[in-house]
Amino acid sequence: MNVLLIGGGGREHALAWKLRQSPLLDILYCAPGNAGIAEVAKCVALDLANHDAVIRFCREKDIALVVIGPEAPLVAGLADDLEAAGIKVFGPSAAAAQLEGSKGFTKDLCAEYGIPTASYRRFADAHAAKAHVKTQALPIVVKADGLAGGKGVTVAASRDEAEAAIDACFAGALGAEVVIEEFLEGEEASFFALVDGTAALPLATAQDHKRAFDGDKGPNTGGMGAYSQAPIMTPALCARVMEEIVIPTVRVMRARGTPFKGVLYAGLMIKDRAPKLIEYNVRFGDPEAQVLMMRLESDLLPALLATAEGRLGKLVLNWHDEAALCVVMAAKGYPGAYEKGTEIRGLGEAGADPDVQVFHAGTKLDGTRLLADGGRVLGVTARGKDIAEAKRRAYRAVDKIDWPGGFCRRDIGWRALSGCPSLK
Numbered sequence: 001m002n003v004l005l006i007g008g009g010g011r012e013h014a015l016a017w018k019l020r021q022s023p024l025l026d027i028l029y030c031a032p033g034n035a036g037i038a039e040v041a042k043c044v045a046l047d048l049a050n051h052d053a054v055i056r057f058c059r060e061k062d063i064a065l066v067v068i069g070p071e072a073p074l075v076a077g078l079a080d081d082l083e084a085a086g087i088k089v090f091g092p093s094a095a096a097a098q099l100e101g102s103k104g105f106t107k108d109l110c111a112e113y114g115i116p117t118a119s120y121r122r123f124a125d126a127h128a129a130k131a132h133v134k135t136q137a138l139p140i141v142v143k144a145d146g147l148a149g150g151k152g153v154t155v156a157a158s159r160d161e162a163e164a165a166i167d168a169c170f171a172g173a174l175g176a177e178v179v180i181e182e183f184l185e186g187e188e189a190s191f192f193a194l195v196d197g198t199a200a201l202p203l204a205t206a207q208d209h210k211r212a213f214d215g216d217k218g219p220n221t222g223g224m225g226a227y228s229q230a231p232i233m234t235p236a237l238c239a240r241v242m243e244e245i246v247i248p249t250v251r252v253m254r255a256r257g258t259p260f261k262g263v264l265y266a267g268l269m270i271k272d273r274a275p276k277l278i279e280y281n282v283r284f285g286d287p288e289a290q291v292l293m294m295r296l297e298s299d300l301l302p303a304l305l306a307t308a309e310g311r312l313g314k315l316v317l318n319w320h321d322e323a324a325l326c327v328v329m330a331a332k333g334y335p336g337a338y339e340k341g342t343e344i345r346g347l348g349e350a351g352a353d354p355d356v357q358v359f360h361a362g363t364k365l366d367g368t369r370l371l372a373d374g375g376r377v378l379g380v381t382a383r384g385k386d387i388a389e390a391k392r393r394a395y396r397a398v399d400k401i402d403w404p405g406g407f408c409r410r411d412i413g414w415r416a417l418s419g420c421p422s423l424k
Contacts, residue, residue: 002062003301005030005041006048006078007069010328010361010379011286014293015069015300016041017357022301029061035370036360048073051081058087065090065305071147071283074262075101090304092282095258099249099280103143103179106280113252115245117277118269120181126170129178133162136180143279144169145177153220155183184278186271187415189230190288191241193266194303196312197259200250201303202242204295204319205233206288207415212335214411221335222376225412227325227387228291232270232415241266241275249280261307290359290381291324325390326381327398328361329408334375342405344370344377350397355383358397372405380408387416 001024005016013036019028020040031054033043047053058066066082068074068091077094091097098105110117118141123129133140133156142165144152152169156162162180169178188210192203207230212218233241245266253260265281265288284292293300297318306315331338344363347370351358359381362374380397384390391413398408 001025001064001301002027002029004058004061004063004066005069006066006073008032008034008037009069009286010359010376011284011289012069013037013359013361014290014379014381015067015284017359018293018296018300019067022299024299024301027061029063034360034373035363035365036358038365048078049076051078054078055082055085055087058082058085063087065301065308067091067304069283071097071100071281074282075147079262088305088308090262090308092260092262093258096253096260096262097282099253099260099264100282101147102145103279104145104177106277107179107181109249109252110277113248115248115277116275118181118184120179122177122179124177126166129166129180130163132180133159133166136182139183141181141183142166142169143179143181145179155220184269184271184276186269186276187232188278189233189268189270190226190285191233191238191246191266191268192284192288192292193242193246193264194307194312195246195250195260195262195264196307196310197254197261198250198310199312200242200246200264201312201315201317202238202246203263203317204228204292205230205238206285206291207232208285208288209409209412212330212409214409219335221330223285223287224328224330224409225326226285226287226291227323227390227413227416228288228295229323230416237270237273237275241268245275245277261310263307286361286376287326287328287379287381290326290357290379294324294357294381294383295320295322320383322383322385323387323390324381324383325387325394325413326359326379327394327408327412328376329378329380329398329401329403329406330376331362331372331374332405332407338375339405340371340373342372342403344372344406345402346400350380350400353382353393353397355393356397357381358401372403377406387413391417
């Protein structure tokens with residue numbers, strides 16, 4: 001079967017790498033792709049905002065399944081239009097994608113149906129939002145209601161910082177509302193489940209690192225590294241997440257006539273062995289997808305197809321026992337201003353270890369030269385018998401990459417290893 005993968009980041013490279021291994025796959029297309037994805041798929045230039053053009057391409061190339069990676073095309077209704085045209089698609093409808101597209105939508109759903117999350121208020125007016133902040137304890141969290149490319153959340157330690165975040169939300173194109181919510185203490189984890197509208201199948205857990213610098217310092221980013229499994233996510237805790245958060249959400253969305261189909265990513269805060277929902281994403285994470293795909297033993301393609309066709313009920317996925325860890329290499333200056341076009345060398349040597357994959361997030365080719373073309377550029381991912389071994393392999397590969405224009409954190413996995421000082 002022929003498959004079209006939408007997207008061009010590290011998440012999509014990991015998905016493309018795994019899909020390429022399927023004996024069911026004939027031709028894998030990717031729009032737009034990147035230099036790494038081009039090694040395992042045919043990259044094509046499609047205007048993703050032109051849904052008719054995407055549909056024509058699918059018909060011309062006899063596409064049996066479209067896999068939508070990023071959130072923006074989902075919120076824009078690409079899945080709806082593909083399904084209306086009779087093309088199978090992995091990814092939720094625009095109505096179901098509100099779980100990520102509107103922070104306020106999700107918070108209201110949680111409040112109505114008793115899904116554990118932080119207390120909150122929604123505001124469509126900056127003055128009212130600032131007045132509310134004055135009555136709340138610090139720190140406090142300010143979230144843009146709409147999609148913000150990972151830049152719409154501020155954990156404000158002062159009221160001045162909170163007010164500046166509120167102004168930034170209303171001044172930009174991040175939505176017409178803000179959500180002000182209490183700051184949750186604890187340990188974050190990422191929980192994923194495939195959902196076919198009715199059934200939900202939990203995947204492996206992961207934990208990522210959002211801050212730019214070692215020691216979880218510096219500004220928030222889209223993710224500077226991740227590992228799987230997340231030790232904090234015990235079987236009992238995973239069962240609670242399914243029972244208290246994921247399953248109720250799936251049931252509510254179906255009851256509302258907007259069933260969720262795709263991958264549901266719950267960002268969690270864990271405290272005293274109890275989970276609370278921070279937010280939902282309606283896609284695989286990045287860099288979590290990189291570690292999940294490295295650990296997935298089963299064929300990915302039948303799982304995505306079963307999700308799209310509403311027949312997840314009897315599906316079983318097998319996972320490698322080994323851990324996986326991903327180190328993101330980013331352009332110097334990220335998440336602020338950074339330079340594009342710097343050359344990267346040494347990827348062949350870095351990826352020579354069969355337990356290492358270097359996933360591309362923001363790259364392009366200039367002849368034979370590989371150039372950085374984004375903020376987060378590479379995801380150096382390794383498997384090992386445990387997180388400590390995966391970390392050692394990943395950083396050995398990082399050290400073989402010749403890229404003066406890049407940087408990375410050197411402490412990915414520190415939470416998992418903090419109980420064993422010799423393994424840090």
